[in-house]
Amino acid sequence: MISNQMSLLQSSSRIFRHQRSFKFIPRHQFLRTMASAPEKxxxxxxxxxxxxxxxxxxxxxxxxxxxxxxxxxxxxxxxxxxxxxxxxxxxxxxxxxxxxxxxxxxxxxxxxxxxxxxxxxxxxxxxxxxxxxxxxxxxxxxxxx
The missing domain is CATH 3.30.70.1060 (Dimeric alpha+beta barrel)
Structure with a gap:
């Protein structure tokens, strides 16, 4: 059981480490940067x-x-x-x-x-x-x- 918990913890640690390499962009910034010329x-x-x-x-x-x-x-x-x-x-x-x-x-x-x-x-x-x-x-x- 402890071995399973340890394995789960190590897997989680690897996932979180990879997540840190992605930058979170708030939705409002994404929409603002993706906008083209203003619509008429x-x-x-x-x-x-x-x-x-x-x-x-x-x-x-x-x-x-x-x-x-x-x-x-x-x-x-x-x-x-x-x-x-x-x-x-x-x-x-x-x-x-x-x-x-x-x-x-x-x-x-x-x-x-x-x-x-x-x-x-x-x-x-x-x-x-x-x-x-x-x-x-x-x-x-x-x-x-």
Whole structure:
């Protein structure tokens, strides 16, 4: 019996000795080191205009649309449009107070960098100090007429 216990103890000792040669890596470190480039995600973005900039908005609008076309071709913008103060009444113009977009990016910071490059930001139409950016998970999409 003592001989069996001694043999078991010696076997255990050998196992533990070999285990010490392996380094334990905590799961969170393993996952962090195995991660590749950050995955892209949709972002809901609300960008208010600086008050009184409607005229400037309309002036640079064609250049804004040129930039949007490029960003859409790269897959950055999924949808977007003007934010309105109210539903337009028949025969009245739109009362625009900002923009909203759904963006496809790796981070909030990436979204902000793209916004800073837009003509609306460069010409002082958008108030980037008040921009709101949230991760967004779309539940459904429908084509509008």
């Amino acid at each position: 995600f949709e972002w809901m973005v609300i960008i208010p205009d600086v008050p009184g900039k409607l005229e400037k908005r309309m002036e640079v609008r064609p250049k804004h649309f040129e930039g949007l076309k490029t960003a859409m071709e790269k897959g950055f913008f999924k949808t977007g449009g003007a934010l309105l103060d109210e539903v337009p009444k028949e025969g009245e113009g739109l009362k625009i107070s900002g923009s909203t977009v759904v963006a496809w990016a790796s981070s909030k910071e990436e979204v902000m960098e793209i916004l800073k490059g837009d003509i609306y930001a460069k010409e002082g139409v958008w108030d980037l100090e008040k921009v709101q950016i949230w991760p967004f998970k779309c539940a459904f999409r429908e084509k509008f007429p």
